[in-house]
Amino acid sequence: MRLSRRTTAVAITGAAVFALAASGCSANTAGGEDGDITLTVATFNDFGYTDELFAAYEKEHPGITIKHNKAATSDDARANYFTKLGAGSGLADIEAVEIDWFAELLQYSDKLTDLTSDEVKGRWLDWKEKAATDSDGRLIAYGTDIGPEAICYRSDLFAAAGLPTDRAEVETLLTGDWDKYFSVGQQFTDASDSAWFDASGAMMQGILNQEEETLESKDGEVIATTNPVIKDAYEKVLDVSPDLSAHFVQWSDDWNAGFANGAFATMLCPSWMLGIIEGNAPEVTGWDVANVFPNGGGNWGGSYLTVPAQGSHPKEAQELAAWLTAPEQQLKAFVKTGNFPSQVEIQDSEELTSVIRPYFNDAPTGEIFSDRATAVTVAPFKSAKYFPVMSTLQDAITRVDVDKTQTADESWKQFESDVKALG
Numbered sequence: 340m341r342l343s344r345r346t347t348a349v350a351i352t353g354a355a356v357f358a359l360a361a362s363g364c365s366a367n368t369a370g371g372e373d374g375d376i377t378l379t380v381a382t383f384n385d386f387g388y389t390d391e392l393f394a395a396y397e398k399e400h401p402g403i404t405i406k407h408n409k410a411a412t413s414d415d416a417r418a419n420y421f422t423k424l425g426a427g428s429g430l431a432d433i434e435a436v437e438i439d440w441f442a443e444l445l446q447y448s449d450k451l452t453d454l455t456s457d458e459v460k461g462r463w464l465d466w467k468e469k470a471a472t473d474s475d476g477r478l479i480a481y482g483t484d485i486g487p488e489a490i491c492y493r494s495d496l497f498a499a500a501g502l503p504t505d506r507a508e509v510e511t512l513l514t515g516d517w518d519k520y521f522s523v524g525q526q527f528t529d530a531s532d533s534a535w536f537d538a539s540g541a542m543m544q545g546i547l548n549q550e551e552e553t554l555e556s557k558d559g560e561v562i563a564t565t566n567p568v569i570k571d572a573y574e575k576v577l578d579v580s581p582d583l584s585a586h587f588v589q590w591s592d593d594w595n596a597g598f599a600n601g602a603f604a605t606m607l608c609p610s611w612m613l614g615i616i617e618g619n620a621p622e623v624t625g626w627d628v629a630n631v632f633p634n635g636g637g638n639w640g641g642s643y644l645t646v647p648a649q650g651s652h653p654k655e656a657q658e659l660a661a662w663l664t665a666p667e668q669q670l671k672a673f674v675k676t677g678n679f680p681s682q683v684e685i686q687d688s689e690e691l692t693s694v695i696r697p698y699f700n701d702a703p704t705g706e707i708f709s710d711r712a713t714a715v716t717v718a719p720f721k722s723a724k725y726f727p728v729m730s731t732l733q734d735a736i737t738r739v740d741v742d743k744t745q746t747a748d749e750s751w752k753q754f755e756s757d758v759k760a761l762g
Contacts, residue, residue, distance in 0.1 A: 376652050377404045378659055381431035383416040385409075385614050386483060386642070387672025388663065396662060403655065412590050413437040417726070424450055430647040432656040433663075436480060438641045440726040441470065448473035452646040452653045454481060459661055466718055467681045471643055479645060481664040484678035486609035486640035487711035488545065488632045490520075491616060493533075494700065495625030496604040500530040506702065509629040517546060517575065520633040524583040527604055534585035534603040539576050539740040540733045541589055545607040546572040548637040551717050554728045563728050564755045573735070577747045580740045588741050595619050598626075607632075609639040610708045613677030617698045627700045630707045636714025641681060679708050686712065724761065731757045 382388060393405040408431060410416040417440050423429035424447060436444055444451075455478040462468075463482045471480040490513055494504040502523075503512055513520055524535030536542060547553045547569070554563040563569050580586070585603040587594040597603055599620035606612070608628060616626055644660045646653055662668060669680035670690055677696075685691050686709065694705030735754035738745045745753065 375402045377406055378656055379406045379431035380433045381408045382435040383410040383413050385676045387676040387678050428649055432650040433660050434645050436643045436645055442721045443723045443726055446723055448479045450648055451479040452648050453477040454657055463681050480643035481660050482681040483642045483664055485681045486638050487679055487708050488607055488609045488637045488639050489711050490605055490629045490631055491608035492605045493625045494627045496533050500527050506627055506629045510631040513631045517633045521579045528582055533601050535583040537585050537603045537606045538587045538589045539580045539584045540736045541607050542576045543736055548639050549717055553719050554725055555722045557720050561724055564758050577739050584740055586741050599623050610677045610679035628702045630710055638715045727761055
């Protein structure tokens with residue numbers, strides 16, 4: 340089934356979900372041999388999978404009931420996944436995985452169902468599918484979204500500080516490298532009581548997402564403490580943080596509240612962040628999004644759906660995972676949350692590029708993030724130790740910028756020790 344090329348204008352209002360395309364290409368019954376079955380789906384944050392979406396699948400597949408479990412964060416999902424994978428039981432029939440710890444899971448691909456199927460061949464961007472293929476050529480996950488980055492900003496705070504508010508003018512204002520972004524930030528904070536950005540840890544992530552080798556080399560060696568790219572980024576971020584940072588840890592209660600109370604004026608904004616901003620500040624009218632990113636482009640995040648082999652219904656789970664990651668369903672997820680599809684067929688469709696988001700001052704988010712996706716030129720190498728080393732690096736930033744318990748030099752020395760302790 341192919342998406343039509345008709346022109347559509349899709350507007351999002353609150354949490355409403357609009358029927359943008361046919362919900363599937365097949366209505367085959369997926370009931371188990373023993374009669375009615377329940378499939379559990381475990382995700383985190385917000386994948387855009389609504390009760391209405393699951394109900395549509397249940398209607399098309401008599402005998403199937405879907406139970407959705409949603410963890411608060413990717414970290415929570417990771418801890419649950421590895422604990423129950425090691426125990427040999429307790430995982431959902433479908434488990435979501437975030438890209439930063441996917442390589443860690445790839446070590447245990449023998450414990451996952453091979454999802455290779457002619458039905459999904461060629462569905463995803465090449466690099467997305469390649470990353471989900473193990474050394475034996477088994478496709479162990481279906482891609483959901485990717486995270487092309489723009490800049491989200493509070494136009495009301497910009498206006499109060501004398502900065503332009505029109506998104507095209509903001510794009511011009513911020514076009515350039517990281518030094519340009521930070522220099523505009525200094526201009527803003529000189530005229531405002533709000534911070535320029537939300538979290539120094541996010542800045543670190545954004546800078547490193549533009550480098551090919553960061554925490555690990557391609558031969559598998561951990562280079563985080565010796566790679567000058569890491570130390571330079573660490574020093575750059577912490578040098579500007581006293582004046583520009585809101586001093587939050589992302590996903591904390593203070594960070595969540597900051598979207599609504601004007602604590603910060605800008606943030607690095609992967610497409611999936613749109614739903615988080617709107618969810619945390621539904622009454623705020625000032626948020627907008629500019630088609631620009633420091634130093635060009637970057638991708639932050641993106642996820643997969645896996646089918647653990649320990650499940651009781653792997654065949655039915657694979658069918659549901661294939662349906663959830665089909666272009667039609669991922670388009671609906673983008674409309675709801677901003678999760679930008681990794682499916683090739685959607686990315687040049689008018690159904691996607693014509694999406695607008697009223698909350699962000701009618702921003703043409705489909706067009707903006709399509710442009711941002713084409714601006715991504717580098718995908719950081721991530722192997723099994725990427726996630727724990729990145730967590731250790733984020734802790735080092737937090738000790739200086741948020742907790743203020745150590746100087747930058749002291750925290751870096753602890754980072755070196757902590758990385759060494761990881762083995």
